[in-house]
Amino acid sequence: MTTTQFQVRKNALATTRLVTLPVSALTDGEVRVRVEQFAYTANNITYAAFGDAMNYWQFFPVSGEDKEAWGIVPAWGFGVVEDSRCAGVAVGERLYGYWPMATHAVLQPVRVSPAGFLDDAPHRAALHTLYNQYLRCAADPLHDPDTEALQALLRPLFLTAWLIDDFLADNQFFGTCEGGQRGVMLLSSASSKTAFATAAQLAKRPETDVVGLTSAANVAFCQSLGVYSRVLAYEQLDRIASDTPCVYVDFAGSSPLRKNIHRRFEYLAYSCSIGGTHVDQLSGARDLPGPRPVLFFAPAQAKKRHGDWGAVEFNERMARAWHGFIEQVSQPSAPWVKVQHHRGPDAVTAAHALVLAGLGDPRIGHMLSLQES
Structure with missing residues (x-):
């Protein structure tokens, strides 16, 4: 039996390779999971772009002589336990969590509960619990078998977006809403899923004016979502007065755009860096x-x-917001996301190149699997 990994070169993300390795026998306490499907979005490009700075490469380290040069991009999705030597985790269980771009993953479950468990692999010990948690789909209050693709595509992005909105509100929008004025929240890469999920939350706050910044080709799409007060192409910054009190929420990671915003707005109260969809401009x-x-x-x-x-209130608040967001996204007349499935190594390679290049329809959500069938 073998496992196949999709690896990227850390300093040249467009350079990829497929590596097939023999599967070793499990030791006591381990489980082997068949990684069935995972989402691939601009968020995954951010994981790769900040792989060293934010320790994303450490979750699923590469072995071999050139292991320092190559990495596995983590991805959110679903897997099924294929073999288990861990009491309390049964073969056949379906799990939601953070996976390698691979056909299989070996985990070391600890703190096993009816809800799920944590992976206690030594190389993940210092990494944040949020990424080490695996949820049993049968007990997960957010799981719906009919919308698994949307959950994989949007759930981790939505959690980040919900926390960004909460962070800004928790800090009183950094003074931009004082005196009864509406604080302007500038969101770059406005067509990205994390950005429009953030906008959907901010749009519910009457004290904010949410402005989406995007490429000219994506203006119409962003306008169609109905969560931005205004949508401007990157070249249209001059349509906002330079003395506008504002906060910049940077999903693009574009250095030229960041410079333009910092130089134009004299009352820029806060500059928040989220991701790096424009990898070539970081x-x-x-x-x-x-x-x-x-x-x-x-x-x-x-x-x-x-x-x-x-924890209870945190989860309840997040769940209410999540269900409301999914209702918005899934409008039958105008769905925000259309899912495309890509199966097999060649299809995964092509999808990575497409997402990395920022090409394609922003309404498309890519679900990948290295499994051939």
């Missing part, structure tokens, strides 16, 4: 006027709110 933040960009780390806000509210 760079540092030196010599920028205004506030220094701060990288948003969703687990930190989640930890704060667990302390403020407790």
